[in-house]
Amino acid sequence: MNRKILVVGTGLAGLTAALRLSKLGYQVEMVEKHHQAGGRLNQLKKDGFTWDVGPSFFSMSYEFDEFFRFMEMDPPFEFIRLDPLYTVHFSGSGNKYTIYRDLDRLAEEFRQIEPGFRAKMERLLGSAGKFFHDTDDLVIKKNYNSMLHWLFTLARVPWGHAPKLFRSVMKELDRHFTSDEVKQIFSLVAFFLGATPYDTPALYTLLTYTELVHDGYHNVRGGMYRIVEGLLSEMEKRGIQVHYDTEIVDFREHGGRLFSLTDQNGKSWEADMFVINSDAAGFRHEVFKRERFSEEKLDRMKWTLAPFTMYLGVKGKIGGLEHHNYFLGDNFEEYAGKIFKNSISLEKPYYYVNVNSKFNPEMAPEGHENLFILCPVPDLRFKPDWSDRDKLADDIIADLSERSGFDIKSNLVTKTIFDPVDWGKMFNLYKGSGLGLAHDLNQIGYFRPKNIDEKFGNVFYTGASTIPGTGLPMAVISSKLVTDRITGAHDSV
């Protein structure tokens, strides 16, 4: 067997799918619209500094292990478990908390504000952990072929978990804790999904279990882009070619199958099968022009928040910052409730700061720091105009300078901003949404855009907006699920 597969997009899901398929004997070739591989897991180099462009840590590292076992290859990068995980700063109280994996140390952090923290947290983790283990293999890592298959699978999840489907992450935390600051900290996992704790189902408190108990969060030595570099070197060994600056914009069909894809220069790319790593809903809309994925219908779907990101090179060492830091304001509920629809001023933004040079000093010149700042903002449906982006950047820099006790503005060596328009254009993210389709109950499992095309039997999808969902480990699982689809190694009902 030497059937040819064209993979469109070199995001993590595209790269890992290409490698899996090559291992199975397919002849694989890739096209990518950007000038370098990685998709959102990308890298920026400027003025002597290096930054990871998007992801800065990941959970479920064992999904990478599964991939390396499948490939029979040694891991080409080293990941290191974070402990402490991150710090959280509040502007109102001025309080700063460090989130440790060790529950005794964590309880000590909250001794003043949440009496009995350890027992309360153990109760939450017990229930979240049970949900995680009852659903991880059963529900998440599966291809669904029919509604019946989906319902049949859900019916096997113990009924005791049902209330978690109907209350929000914040409501779940209300049941366990009294301190607002504690609740806000452990609700941040909803933002990791690109949503807010008020509209994310409580089942996602399983992420608190994964961060504190199960596998934790991991960094990559040398920066997250080492993941992409490692995969590219394996692809080179296998003769998988990537064509950069090549955007698929059109297609030709023949006899009910996709015959070829066409790039922006009119060049035609033929293959026996096609794996699309571009956003699974966005591609059906933009390229295949499907009625079920019309702009009107996509706009009615729920998308995750858009990223506003900054990459700063700063002279000096910033003592007031750790490796991973969250900066929250004093109006959490109002902010979370209104940020989605742009109905709150971004004057006092909530944001995340990563100082990678604290862990990987080679990412900044000696005596300097490289800062990555991420502020979740409304997508382009709600805020299409970003001509005011410099004001938001200045506000964040001023706020961070005050709260970290370091004058960033006077010591700034270099600054790059990517607003949602940039993100949308760079990687074809629908309306600039950072994590793709949200994970509401009507947009997961059987209801998420499928990883096999509705019309062309030789077209498949992998990545954040198809199953199982967003984030780096999910991208790796998605590449396994699409490989199973192609080889026919999937459950059928």
Ligand SMILES: Cc1cc2nc3c(=O)[nH]c(=O)nc-3n(C[C@H](O)[C@H](O)[C@H](O)COP(=O)(O)OP(=O)(O)OC[C@H]3O[C@@H](n4cnc5c(N)ncnc54)[C@H](O)[C@@H]3O)c2cc1C
């Ligand atoms: C700012 C930010 C921070 C994040 N932080 C984290 C984190 O800390 N941890 C974590 O686990 N996850 C994080 N994520 C999410 C994570 O980055 C994504 O879930 C994951 O990288 C998605 O990978 P993917 O393969 O699905 O898609 P992508 O990375 O989007 O790759 C798709 C590729 O397809 C290409 N493409 C699109 N359309 C076409 C076309 N028509 N023709 C040719 N090529 C095309 C794109 O250019 C892109 O390279 C973050 C995301 C963002 C935006």
